[in-house]
Amino acid sequence: MPIPERQGVIPRALLRENAFRTIRDAIVDGTLAPGERLNDAELAQWLGVSRTPVREALARLEEAGLVQTKPGRYTMVTPLDIQAARAAQSVTAAMHELAVRQSVPNLSPEEIETMRAANRRFAEALHTGDVDAAIASDDEFHCVTVTASANSAISSVLEQFTPILRRLERLRFSSLNARDSVALHDRIIDFCAAGDAERAALAARDNWLSLDPLFDVECPDDPPAQ
Structure with a gap:
């Protein structure tokens, strides 16, 4: 041949x-x-x-x-920029709210369980201070509803803006309240399992808006002098 x-x-x-x-x-x-x-x-x-x-x-x-x-x-x-991160936060929160609202009617019991398992791993990673594992499990958790929404525009927007938030999360990991983060995920799961798209969507938005402690840090906005 x-x-x-x-x-x-x-x-x-x-x-x-x-x-x-x-x-x-x-x-x-x-x-x-x-x-x-x-x-x-x-x-x-x-x-x-x-x-x-x-x-x-x-x-x-x-x-x-x-x-x-x-x-x-x-x-x-790019140096860390709090204003840019806040803008990314508002866009990311809106996209996840929309993804959850659109995905709830399509979620299977298996997908709900995938979210629960990811949140358990997320809780353990927060407890042990494992940044990589926490972010990976958080991505897995939210990926379920983003995928189930079958909305490519949501995925495209999140692909652009989520990395800006993830940079700050890694540097300010200790600012996150582990118990609150896990509880917010549990609320999303419970509303999804109950088929309550509206309350699940609002819980998803609140989850991303809860990252405000990450912004309590001084970040240089200008490049170094040449």
């Missing part, structure tokens, strides 16, 4: 998406710190790709508010 000409070649779109997600995740988890300079050649070497997908990824990250660029001078990880 003739060997396909493109066998083993990774599509450019996939390279671009992988570069975007890897750099984004490194910014969110603090591997690339606020204010850190970014060099596309170094990033390309780190990712094992050419500079083109890296540059395209950085352009998307700039649109998402995670990277700042001064043409001909620097590209850097």
Whole structure:
């Protein structure tokens, strides 16, 4: 059988998406710190790709508010910005409210149990101070209703704005009240299980608006002097 000409070649779109997600995740988890300079050649070497997908990824990250660029001078990880985080919070809360309202009629008992299991893992991670596990289980919890809503626009908006909040959550993890966070999740689950879409949606909104303690921190808004 003739060997396909493109066998083993990774599509450019996939390279671009992988570069975007890897750099984004490194910014969110603090591997690339606020204010850190970014060099596309170094990033390309780190990712094992050419500079083109890296540059395209950085352009998307700039649109998402995670990277700042001064043409001909620097590209850097955006410093933490409380105003931007508050804006992301309001948008994220609204999207999760909508996702829950649309998803409740479609949720199966298995999906409700997936939410309960994720919340148990979330509670344990908060108790032990495991930031990575807490955020992963929180993402899993909310992913159930976002997926069940079958609304691609919600997913697209959350893809852009959630990382801004996650950066702050990782740095201010100790500010979260574990008991309150778990209880808010339980309220969402109970209303979902009861088929009460409106109260479940409002509980989801309240859950994201409860992150206010995260904003009680001084954050530099301007890039370092050149």
